[in-house]
Amino acid sequence: MSIGHTLLGLLESGPRHGYDLKRAFDEHFGQDRPLHYGQVYSTMSRLLKNGLVEVDAVEAGAGPERKRYAITDAGITDVAQWLARPEKPEPYLQSTLYTKIVLALLTDRNAAQLLDTQRAEHLRLMRGLTERKRSGDLADQLICDHALFHLEADLRWLELTAARLDNLAEAVRP
């Protein structure tokens, strides 16, 4: 999963402090693996350097300064491009796909189109594997079958998610 893109997507709804970003990330995506503060700050400094976020305000307090980050236009474009680009089909993609779908819903983008684009990418690869299987030897057939069954499982998940998109939107939107 791309933590940079995820944090950028979370910033689209409005500026946040690093601590708020970590909390929002953990709430939506961090069930198994919450984000470390260090990851948040190192990611934000990279995004800042690349012009994808800017410091919106700095609050001085008793401890260290607290920066509030805002997404830039370049950052919004970057999130949009990441969401629209299908992932390379491979096993255990679900966490990245799930993140993209939730972010699309949170930012009012077309999550159904995202699922369709990914589905077409999966089928494109499955077609290639089926062709290779048809012209290959038994070893080819067995290797391709293994990949095909995994990709099929992904596709079934994509279909099920498409059918549950309305419920998911209700669950994740504030």
Add this chain to the structure above:
Amino acid sequence: MTPEGSLLAAEGLGKTYGQTPALDGVEFSVHAGEVVAVMGPSGSGKSTLLHCLAGIISPDSGTVHYGPHSLTALSDAQRSALRRTDFGFVFQFGQLVPELTALENVALPLRLNGTKRKEAERRAHEWLERLEVETVHGRRPGEISGGQGQRIAVARALVTRPRVVFADEPTGALDSLNGERVLNLLTDAARDTNAAVVLVTHEARVAAYSDREVVVRDGRVKDMQAGLI
């Protein structure tokens, strides 16, 4: 007339069962020699689309073009004649005639078209060989396996050298190995004869045998290639 390049095409198809719309403004086309998978969840309208495209049922609105014909403007008798000569069908459960042998089942469409018995059986034999079920030619459907039955159904669909083959979940009742065999034989034979195949399936592994897929959702069709960002 069909749109340029396509053999069979639907424009603005609508079909409602009672209060439930099964098809809602569907556009679809298939070229000669092309295998198109029609996917979608149960109840999405895929089988209704197949039946409308094949002229088995009439849509409430819209048109199906096949070459110079508008299927929707033909009489029932003309549509039946066209189905016998130009279309082939494979269904999920073979639907072979139980009283006839495998050979007689495959020869049946030719006999219905007026082909003499000897010639019909000669051609049926050829297709049974091609589908690798020649050894069971004298057996009845109750005496053969499901995989063999489905291959006989494919032979029966192709024996008239149809220009369009409609396959509705053709491997839905088979295990993976038999399903794969049927799909290889069906798509190879159809491509060799330049027939178009409309392959209705809800399984991605089956759709992967196609050249292109469309998805039916809530009675509408989405062409997945066209939908790419």
